[in-house]
Amino acid sequence: xxxxxxxxxxxxxxxxxxxxLRRAAEALVGRRRHLAGTxxxxxxxxxxMADPGKMSELLKGSIAFFYRxxxxxxxxxxxxFASSARVLTGATRNPYRFERSLAGLEPNGxxxxxxxxxxxxxxxxxxxxxxxxxxITDGMPDSREATLDAxxxxxxxxxxxxxxxxxxADEAFLQALTPRPELASVVxxxxxxxxIGRAAGRLPAGDxxxxxxxxxxxxAPR
Numbered sequence: 001x002x003x004x005x006x007x008x009x010x011x012x013x014x015x016x017x018x019x020x021l022r023r024a025a026e027a028l029v030g031r032r033r034h035l036a037g038t039x040x041x042x043x044x045x046x047x048x049m050a051d052p053g054k055m056s057e058l059l060k061g062s063i064a065f066f067y068r069x070x071x072x073x074x075x076x077x078x079x080x081f082a083s084s085a086r087v088l089t090g091a092t093r094n095p096y097r098f099e100r101s102l103a104g105l106e107p108n109g110x111x112x113x114x115x116x117x118x119x120x121x122x123x124x125x126x127x128x129x130x131x132x133x134x135x136i137t138d139g140m141p142d143s144r145e146a147t148l149d150a151x152x153x154x155x156x157x158x159x160x161x162x163x164x165x166x167x168x169a170d171e172a173f174l175q176a177l178t179p180r181p182e183l184a185s186v187v188x189x190x191x192x193x194x195x196i197g198r199a200a201g202r203l204p205a206g207d208x209x210x211x212x213x214x215x216x217x218x219x220a221p222r
Contacts, residue, residue, distance in 0.1 A: 034073070035073050035074065035075055035093075035128070035129050036072060036073040036074055036129055036130055036203070036204065037073075037074050037075075037127070037128075037129035037130025037131060037132060037203070038074060038075045038076075038077065038091045038124060038127040038128075038129065038130070038131055038132070039069055039074050039075075039076055039077075039130075039131075039132040039133070039134055039200075039203060040076075040077040040078070040079055040091070040120040040123055040124060040132075040133050040134070041062055041065060041076065041077070041078045041079070041134050041136060042079045042081060042085075042113075042116040042117065042120055042133055042134065042135045042136065043058060043062065043078065043079065043080050043081070043105075043136050044058075044081060044082075044111060044113070044136060044137035044138055044139065045058075045080045045081065045082050045105050045106070045107050045108070045109075046081070046082045046083075046107060046108070046109055046110055046111040046138075046139065047082070047107055047108055047109060047110075048107070048111075048138055048139050048167060048168065049107035049138055050107040050108075051138075051167065051189070053189060053190070054107075054138060054166070054167070054189060054192070055105065055107060056193075057166075057189065057190075057192035057193040057196075058136065058192065058193070058196070059102055059105070060193040060197075061136070061164075061192060061193035061194070061195065061196025061197050062078070062102060062136070062196060063098075063099060063102070064193065064194075064196065064197025064200075065134065065196050065197050065199060065200045066095065066098050066099075066200075067095070068197060068198075068200035068201060069200040069203055070093055070095070072200065072203045072204075074093075074130070074132075074200075074203055075091035075092060075093050075127075076091060076092060076093070076098060077089055077090050077091040077092065077120075077123060078098070078101050078102065079116050079119055079120050079123075080105060080116075081111070081112050081113060081115060081116035082107070082108055082109030082110060082111070082112065083108075083109030083110045083112055084109075084112055084115060085112055085115035085116040085118075085119045086119075087119065087123065088101040088102065088105075089101035090123065091123070091127065110142050111137070111139055111140065111141050111142050112141070112142055113135070113137065113141035113142070113147045113150075114141060114142070114143055114146035114147040114149070114150040115150075116135075117133060117135070117147065117150035117151055117154055117161075117177075118150045118153075120133045120154070120159075121133070121150070121153060121154040121157060121159055124154075124157075124159050125157065130160070130203070130204060131158065131159045131160065132159070132160045132161070132162065132203060133154060133159060133160070133161045133162070134161075134162050134163075134164070134196075134199055134200070135161060135162070135163040135164070135174070135177065136163075136164050136165075136196055137163070137164075137165050137166075137169050137174075138165065138166050138167035138168065138169055138189075138192075139167060139168040139169055140168060140169070140170060140173065144173065147177065148176060148177065151176075151177040151178075155179055160178075160179055160183075161177050161178045161179065161183070162178060162183045162184070162199055162202055163175075163177055163178055163183065163184040163185070164184075164185055164186075164187070164192070164195045164196050164199050165184070165185070165186040165187070166186060166187055166188065166189050166191075166192045166195075167189060169186045170186075171184060171185065171186040174186065183202065
């Protein structure tokens with residue numbers, strides 16, 4: 001899939017702090033136009049993601065998601081979850097920062113899906129425009145009840161959820177997390193990256209930001 005070429009932050013400038021220059025460049029990238037909204041990718045990196053091919057599909061799909069959401073005028077953040085949940089990068093439109101945040105991810109631990117949803121909701125709470133969580137998983141959470149509660153709290157705060165699953169993910173359960181059942185899908189592992197990337201196509205862009213999230217496109221069956 002061809003990527004759109006975006007401006008990367010400068011690496012060095014004599015007499016100036018590289019980190020300050022990078023932050024300044026990122027701020028300019030993020031303010032080039034009015035944002036339609038913010039989306040947080042919640043990525044399952046639990047032990048089951050060690051199955052052959054899953055992590056490469058997850059990473060490839062996440063990068064495709066970023067570029068598609070970027071073109072729709074969204075800022076994109078990333079949260080990884082296993083036995084706990086952590087922010088890999090806050091909402092950004094800087095491709096360098098986004099791709100760097102994914103480096104070194106290793107599958108391990110359990111599936112603290114509720115913690116990831118709660119963390120993403122907190123990050124989105126005061127963002128302007130459309131607020132969306134894109135949940136990416138290959139299984140079931142440590143606690144179904146806590147995850148359902150976290151999703152309900154997010155929806156009550158006006159945050160929308162889309163979900164893409166593979167492997168042991170339960171489509172009916174993912175549908176229960178989203179505002180509408182068609183916003184969740186479970187696909188075969190070889191179609192995982194494509195489904196993650198195309199999930200960004202559900203995000204309303206620009207003048208269409210008030211319309212509902214689009215239903216999932218057709219994907220390869222499990």
